[in-house]
Amino acid sequence: MWQRAKIIELIDDQFRIKDESLDYVSPETEGDRFFLGLDKAGAPYFVAYRKGFVESTSDEFQSLRTIGKKLADLEIGAAVHALALAQWHESHQRCAKCGGATVIGMAGAIRKCSACSAEHHPRTDPAVIVLVKDESDRILLGRQKVWPEKRFSTFAGFVEPGESFESTVLREVAEECGGQVISMKYLGSQPWPFPASIMIAYEAVISNPGTTKADGEEIEEIIWLDRELLKAKVASQELLLPPAISVARAMINSWCGPSARELVAKESWRDVGR
Template sequence: MLSIPASRPNAYSGSPLDRASNRREDAAFIEAALADAETLFVPVWRSRSLMKGVPEGAPEAVLLTGAAAEAVRMAGGPWAFLGFWEGRPVFAVDCSQAEDPLPLLPEGMGAFTDLRAVAGLLPPGEASVLAHARGLMHWRTRHRFCGVCGAGCEPRSAGNAMACTNCGTQHFPRTDPAVIMLVVREGRCLLGHSTRFPNSVMYSTLAGFVEPGETLEEAVRREVKEEAGIDVGEVLYHSSQPWPFPASIMLGFHAEGLSDEITIDPEELRDARWFTVEQMRNPEAHGFALPRGDSIARRLIEDWLAEAGPAGTRR
């Protein structure tokens, strides 16, 4: 089985930020940065990001400064220091408590948009920063209470940690590791049609969360066996992708299929099939669709196809 390197960075990767974690405990710096008119703020409203140019198909992130930033902060939601972008401090701020935050901003500032809908069109650095802000604000708005004793928590480390006001336990943002794998065998690849997309014709790579005490390779083999009944041999790492929808890191692999007969888990999949290279290169003609372009699933498929011969003979 050939190793297939990643052909290019995945969406939401390649952050331009210096996270400057050493400045998070510097209260004087944080206070000054929050008051600085040149500081950048990344607003998040109900998991959506502020952008302009979306209707024209040329989206770009809108970061706030000065009075516009202060107006959004007055909505009373959580905030957090993200780092420096070209020397300027950057904060995420959640304004979800406002029923409509746009009236708080000057006209022409764009609209709040689902990041996943346009990530493939955004400059890579902007997509990464918006994903960072979205993921961190999701954690902040959903971890207000201590998981140990149930008491309320207060932000620490410039919004990058929470501390229990009763027992003192510190809580940090969680990222759930998930494996995602393209299983290949004799010039074919295995794709599944998820129960989560009943009205779609999309077939995608299999995926699942890593369980406690499990290596990534073991997780790949277990998930493929559980979902499709296929035995897996060699497992080769491809690349990773931040996936803050809501709080995951996708760890991508190519995996060697050792068996042919598919037995699906009906709770996870509506269908699973082996697809030839020809079918994969012309999915519409064969009645199915591939995963969206900003996903690591699509990257795993594209890089495999790039390495495959005309009939998939190389793999």
């Protein structure tokens, strides 16, 4: 299977790229081999992953954050899977039961402890992400302390043990901005391998827009926006939106409607740089 596979090369968090697409490499490429799945034609996909250093000026390698919005659907799916799987293997070198060394098993689907034989499976941490609205159809965005200046986005938080997605929406909105949710609607989900999350997207309407405020701990600033104000602040670069690859941006664009195409300006990530 390896000899006829489409093989993605991943060095650290950098993918080999050619002409804004994944550049599939030969079976002789070095690295740990993880199976990603089959396409509709039955062609197998693998990632060849290894730690290493890629020059920041290299055109041959780019991060998923940089190239993701340009990839075709199949390629973005394969790249997200590859990065999430590689990062899980990198961070689970030891057994959670006995502390023994673990080794790759089942073509990357598990890690097995060499001491106690316990099998460990890749994990994904669920988090809700919420587009908060008022009854006048304005949206509320927030800025985390750790983000670059002017960078605003939707509200999000991890699901606690024993908590439903809906309960997490209620809690996170109340904690981060003091909003009292009166209705919510599920919008979709997105795998987010930075490092290992699945984002569960909701739209939530709150009853008390006049009393919302940033919690001062995680959220430093909030802003209510109608469509015209959002477009004006983006155009003047008073407000930086989340990147186009993110479900947060997709929710904002969907709310904005056809005029979302005017939201063209600088984007910002939590991490400065790549």
